[in-house]
Amino acid sequence: GDSVTQMEGPVTLSEEAFLTINCTYTATGYPSLFWYVQYPGEGLQLLLKATKADDKGSNKGFEATYRKETTSFHLEKGSVQVSDSAVYFCALMERETSGSRLTFGEGTQLTVNP
Amino acid sequence: DSGVTQTPKHLITATGQRVTLRCSPRSGDLSVYWYQQSLDQGLQFLIQYYNGEERAKGNILERFSAQQFPDLHSELNLSSLELGDSALYFCASSVEGGYGYTFGSGTRLTVV
Numbered sequence: 015g016d017s018v019t020q021m022e023g024p025v026t027l028s029e030e031a032f033l034t035i036n037c038t039y040t041a042t043g044y045p046s047l048f049w050y051v052q053y054p055g056e057g058l059q060l061l062l063k064a065t066k067a068d069d070k071g072s073n074k075g076f077e078a079t080y081r082k083e084t085t086s087f088h089l090e091k092g093s094v095q096v097s098d099s100a101v102y103f104c105a106l107m108e109r110e111t112s113g114s115r116l117t118f119g120e121g122t123q124l125t126v127n128p
Numbered sequence: 129d130s131g132v133t134q135t136p137k138h139l140i141t142a143t144g145q146r147v148t149l150r151c152s153p154r155s156g157d158l159s160v161y162w163y164q165q166s167l168d169q170g171l172q173f174l175i176q177y178y179n180g181e182e183r184a185k186g187n188i189l190e191r192f193s194a195q196q197f198p199d200l201h202s203e204l205n206l207s208s209l210e211l212g213d214s215a216l217y218f219c220a221s222s223v224e225g226g227y228g229y230t231f232g233s234g235t236r237l238t239v240v
Contacts, residue, residue: 048228050231055233056233057130057132057218057220057231057232057233057234058171058218058220058229058231059130059231060228060229060230063228103171114159114176114184114222114224115161115173115176115184115186116161116173116229117173118170118171119170120170121170121171
């Protein structure tokens, strides 16, 4: 079945550092890929998405490129801020096999120190 | 405010009891999804309803059930509760064919 694997956390960075959170997936078809963010005490918010190979999703300085050849969707940000501290989830949706169900990775806790 | 409303925000109950969690989807969304978030299992898909009918089922225990009413709100019923059922339960909604969900802020269930 479908699965998503994220790099193990937690990740701790200093403000203005470069961020990469790795995400790889396993799917039988051509999934859509997502990054969600969960701030403390809140629900998940869609951060960005990509629906086909080579698409780049971007939002709030975060970017991720859909790489079919490496089955990856790594999240990057050039300069993190304290306010980016949250849990980040990679997810996929494969309509052909699972309808509109989202399959999530384990989540990566990011802490940014001033 | 995401537009998806979950009540209650917190619930503490004893083992063996039954609780009902409620979700009102975002206006216009016909699909409702329930997810369980626990420390050891991560985010697990439980069940999806679309316009009142069950559309997909995930790792939902037989002790759990859900339904979606004509006004599109949904309820998740958890019975014979065990300590391991303690978790955050999220509801999300979406338009049919859309990409990405809108999540509620969750109900934190603690079973003691």
